[in-house]
Amino acid sequence: MSYKLRNEVRTLRAAETLCSFSPALSKPLQETGGTSRDTGGNLPGRQQRMFGRKTSGEQCGRRRMKANDRERHRMHNLNSALDALRNILPALPEDAKLTKIETLRFARNYIWALTETLHMADHHPHTAASELRSPGSVSSLEWDSASPAESWSGTTADEVSCRTLTIDPPSFIPITIYLRSLHGENVTRNSW
């Protein structure tokens, strides 16, 4: 089963479980006593906090559920943004969905690579392209998900993560992006 599919299944299951918490089903936590996914744990202590307040427990419970709903929505938005970010990063094998942290680090290093490409093109307009196109000249140093600071100060081979090495980046792509962007093309992952 692919990573993507697995996550979708997991999300669906989570959503199913969530229904047992849904006010729409008139089954508050208090009644169900939790499910197989007792997030937050320590029931019924949490129920007590959620619904057992001295000041109108029912109202408090409604507020809490609304807040949970907003938080869920906020996190979904955040994940959507991360997905969008993944989609504009260079192509990866279909199954190799980057984790959140990998996506952020990869994006930062990718931006660094693009910036570097621009600098080289500015200072060595005639040689930049050929240099950058040679595999390993620049790509191996920053294509990984090592921490950002290392990107700017120089990354050692040891700092390249194993996960990244398995990605096997194409021979240097950023120059292609740069050239395409010069022509006003909207470069996306699918256009590689």
Add this chain to the structure above:
DNA sequence: TAGGCCATCTGGTCCT
């Protein structure tokens, strides 16, 4: 089985 990743809940804090 341990560890990584994830979704969710929760209470606190800040802002409008």
Add this chain to the structure above:
DNA sequence: AGGACCAGATGGCCTA
């Protein structure tokens, strides 16, 4: 007052 944001906690699923 209510919403947004955040970090900690928790439990499920998956892989090595």
